[in-house]
Amino acid sequence: MVEVKLLKQSDLLKGLDNSLLEKIAQISQSKVYAAEQVLFEHRTKIDRIYMVLRGEVELFLPLAEGRQVKLHQVQPGELFGFSAILPAGCYTTFAAKALAGTELIEISGSLLKQLMEESPEYGFELSKVFLQAYSRKKKRQTFAFIASLAKHPGLAPYLR
Amino acid sequence: MVSKEELLKFDTLNAFTSQELAKLAAIAHIFVYKKDQKIFAQGESLTNLYLMDRGEVVLTFELNKDVTLIFSHLRPGTFFGITGLCAEKTFQNAYCLRPSQVIVFPLKKLEELFVEDKRLGFKLYYELLKLYHKIAQKRTLHTLKLLKERKDLKNLDFVSTMLDFSG
Numbered sequence: 001m002v003e004v005k006l007l008k009q010s011d012l013l014k015g016l017d018n019s020l021l022e023k024i025a026q027i028s029q030s031k032v033y034a035a036e037q038v039l040f041e042h043r044t045k046i047d048r049i050y051m052v053l054r055g056e057v058e059l060f061l062p063l064a065e066g067r068q069v070k071l072h073q074v075q076p077g078e079l080f081g082f083s084a085i086l087p088a089g090c091y092t093t094f095a096a097k098a099l100a101g102t103e104l105i106e107i108s109g110s111l112l113k114q115l116m117e118e119s120p121e122y123g124f125e126l127s128k129v130f131l132q133a134y135s136r137k138k139k140r141q142t143f144a145f146i147a148s149l150a151k152h153p154g155l156a157p158y159l160r
Numbered sequence: 161m162v163s164k165e166e167l168l169k170f171d172t173l174n175a176f177t178s179q180e181l182a183k184l185a186a187i188a189h190i191f192v193y194k195k196d197q198k199i200f201a202q203g204e205s206l207t208n209l210y211l212m213d214r215g216e217v218v219l220t221f222e223l224n225k226d227v228t229l230i231f232s233h234l235r236p237g238t239f240f241g242i243t244g245l246c247a248e249k250t251f252q253n254a255y256c257l258r259p260s261q262v263i264v265f266p267l268k269k270l271e272e273l274f275v276e277d278k279r280l281g282f283k284l285y286y287e288l289l290k291l292y293h294k295i296a297q298k299r300t301l302h303t304l305k306l307l308k309e310r311k312d313l314k315n316l317d318f319v320s321t322m323l324d325f326s327g
């Protein structure tokens with residue numbers, strides 16, 4: 001269990017009802033990761049939504065021949081790993097590793113999903129917030145991609 | 161209003177009970193669009209959620225007056241115009257390549273429905289979350305395919321912009 005005030009460090013969660021945050025706090029725990037420690041691999045089914053409390057997490061995509069591409073550096077207050085509440089067949093679209101001195105809050109995906117199903121009010125409130133986060137990211141991603149087309153015009157067919 | 165049976169045919173609505181489908185059907189309308197007709201345009205604040213029924217609708221982005229990017233061809237049963245539910249302006253156009261039929265849910269009525277039936281709201285939002293995640297998965301696979309096919313691409317910065325989708 002973690003303190004509610006820690007969850008409120010997230011822009012995404014801070015607007016939620018206190019009673020809901022208390023429920024989320026009960027199914028969460030904090031954990032410290034060493035530098036370079038892998039949280040999960042690409043294309044795996046995970047059972048944790050992660051929130052960075054301290055330090056940073058790198059989201060990356062491992063490629064063939066030992067190459068990898070960095071996708072995003074997650075900062076304190078940000079959440080990732082929403083696929084944890086989605087059904088089988090929804091896997092991670094990246095791998096994640098901790099950078100130096102990283103403390104995370106880990107929210108149980110299965111228990112959160114259970115809470116959302118048992119209490120429709122909470123389910124509605126949370127799924128709405130998560131959808132807004134997805135929507136903002138999709139928009140940001142699309143505009144970034146459009147900008148990158150200027151450098152790599154041959155990529156257009158891969159957008160589909 | 162559409163019939164409940166009209167909604168039953170879509171796999172994307174499998175999770176909904178018969179009663180819930182009846183509630184959704186009661187506020188929905190069927191719209192028929194002509195070839196080359198725009199359903200909505202980038203920059204608009206949407207007032208409806210859309211469900212692709214039949215025909216051929218694409219989501220596009222006009223880069224400039226000469227170049228239009230096609231993001232996706234919508235399959236029957238695919239929701240689109242989701243940004244309206246997130247109170248954001250859309251950044252895409254929905255455009256009919258052929259005469260098309262779309263089921264339209266007015267956002268105002270959906271919101272009223274969610275006030276009285278939160279479970280229905282949760283279920284719909286959850287389906288949309290799944291849809292967004294599937295798009296992210298598809299893009300990741302496409303990008304990996306691209307990197308396999310185009311070994312000439314040394315600078316991988318662009319990949320992060322394509323996949324910065326921390327779901």
